[in-house]
Each structure stands twice: as structure tokens, then as C-alpha cells.
Amino acid sequence: MATHKSAAKRARQSVRRQAVNQKNTSMVKTFERKLREAVGNKKVDDAQKLLKDYMSKMMKAANKGVFHYKTASRKISRLSSLVSNLGK
Secondary structure, three states: OOOOOOHHHEEEEEHHHHHHHHHHHHHHHHHHEEEHHHHOOOOHHHHHHHHHHHHHHHHHHHOOOOOOOHHHHHHHHHHHHHHHHHHH
């Protein structure tokens, strides 16, 4: 248990930030799952639309520090190539 006022505040902030990070992580993972399902079902239009949304959500999460920016770039790149190869 925190004994100083500042330590108690840091504990409260930590709990709040953890909840926000968990929400953002979950949201991004859900978008990735939906995108992979669309690619698996060979729905080109849906996959392209979902990719655009996924890229936006992932970069926003990376900017907030939920994901490392290189992790975000790698995942976006791999999913982009999946979607582009789907159209061929």
C-alpha cells in the first residue's frame, strides 16, 4: 500500500492507464481478427475497408504507446500484403 500521497496518486494513474491500454489493445486485436477473417473468406472489398480502419486504429495505438511503432509497422505491412495478394 502506498504511504505517500504522490505514491497513491501514481497507483491510481497506473490503474487508469492500464484500463485504457487494455481497451485499445483489445480493439486493435478485434480489428485484426475481423480483417484476417475477411481475407480467409476472400472478401476483397471488406478486407480493403477493414485494412484502412485497422491501420488507423493501430497507428493511433502506437502513437499512444500501447504498441511499439515498429510492431505496428510490421503488422500493418504483413496485413497489407495479405490484402493486396487477395486481389490477384
